[in-house]
Amino acid sequence: MRTAPLACRAKWGVSRVHRIKRGLLAAAAAFMSFLLAVGATAQERLAVVATTGMIADAARNVGGDLVEVEALMGPGVDPHAYRQTRTDIVATARADLVLWNGLYLEAQMEEFLLDLAQDKHVVAVAEAVPENLLIGSEDYEGRFDPHVWMNPNLWARVVVTIRDALIEAHPEGEAAFTANAAAYLEELAELSRYTTEVLSSVPAESRILLTSHDAFNYFGNAYGFEVVGIQGISTESEAGLARISELVDLLIERDIRAVFVETSVSDRNIRALVEGARAEGHDVVIGGELYSDAMGEPGTYEGTYIGMIDSNATTIARALGGAAPDTGMQGLLN
Known part of the structure; x- marks a missing residue:
């Protein structure tokens, strides 16, 4: 197993200034949340429903003790194909604020959420990202790739939108939400520094990321990787034998030795690709499991x-x- 040289580890280490700054921001945010929570003990916390786990996580970090956040979609759930359940309908009807990605990520829920917005406070958080920073969708004409969370710098813009939505829904919590968001945005900046550093260590000729579907285009733009998905941006698109054969040829021609499965997409196509390459005498391994949707x-x-x-x-x-x-950024911070 490879280990990073000392010089690289020094680069990855978060500077003392950043740690102190992050700590002060977090302490200020926690104190402000505490003061407001104490002053509002008679009030219930703001009920927030988010479609995806990524949005829910951001809402919890920004909302702190002033919010109660529920995610409709859990681990391994594909948002492209997800349809609202009876429980989801009840949860969103009772919520003070509903947050969804938009950009046609929740394709099967879009009509429901747009209808809900007629009577409830509903915000499509990724649609606040300027169009010039979005990537066009090859699957749906006139729409954009919805996977903006794959670039931490773009996701920071979404966090700001979530902060503003929380303030609008609960103006009394503005100071706490602002302080919490500032602390969390510093953590995202730290994440961006780490990911940029480790991914720049991949040899230029090896920067080809082949996965189950096109969820990593923003990742590719951010870190200089060529991204290839067996399926399109939506997992609803089908990958036939011709597509698998085409990608087997690509693996051989480009001498690609590792491909990746995703936690929310069936690994059937990736395994068919690996087997097809091996049948042609080209050894390919599954490089690991990635979190996409x-x-x-x-x-x-x-x-x-x-x-x-x-x-x-x-x-x-x-x-x-x-x-x-071995332990990623988490190990460096412990």
């Missing part, structure tokens, strides 16, 4: 947005010949 299990590090992106960057770097700590 859903985070890990609740209560785990990978069950947070920072954990999922850290895990992805570390897994990709190590599988494609780069150098990354």
Whole structure:
């Protein structure tokens, strides 16, 4: 197993200034939340419903003790194909604020959420990202790739939108939400520094990321990787034998030695691709499991947005010949 040289570890280490700054911001945010919570003991916390785990995690970090957040979609759930359940309908009807990604990520729920917005406070948080920063969708004409969370710098813009939505829904919590958001945005900046460093260690000729579907285009733009998905942006698109054959040829021609499965998408196509390449005498391994449309299990590090992106960057770097700590950014902070 490769280990990172001392010089690289020094680069990855978070500077003392950043740690102190983050600590002060977090302490200020916690204190402000405490004061407001004490002053509002007679009031219930703001009820927030989020479609995906990534949005829910951001809302919890910004909302702190002033919010109660429920995510409709858990680990391993594909948001492209998800349809609202009876329980979801009740939860959103009772919520003070509903947050969804938009950009046609929740394709099967879009009509329901747009109708809900006629009577409830409903915000499509990713649609606040300027269009010039979005990537067009090859699957749906006139729409954009919805996977903006794959770039921490773009996701920071979404966090600001979530902060503003919480303030609008609960103006009394503005000071706490602002302080919490500032602390969390510093953590995202730290995440961006780490991912940039480890992914830059992958040799240029090896920066080809082949996964189950096109969820990593923003990742590719941010870190200089060529991204290839067996399926399109939506997992509803089908991958036929011709597509598998085409990608087997690509693996051989480009000497790609590692491909990746996703936690929220069936690994059937990836395994067919690996078997097809081996039948042609080209050895390919599954480089690891990536979090694409859903985070890990609740209560785990990978069950947070920072954990999922850290895990992805570390897994990709190590599988494609780069150098990354065994425990990722989490290990450096402990």
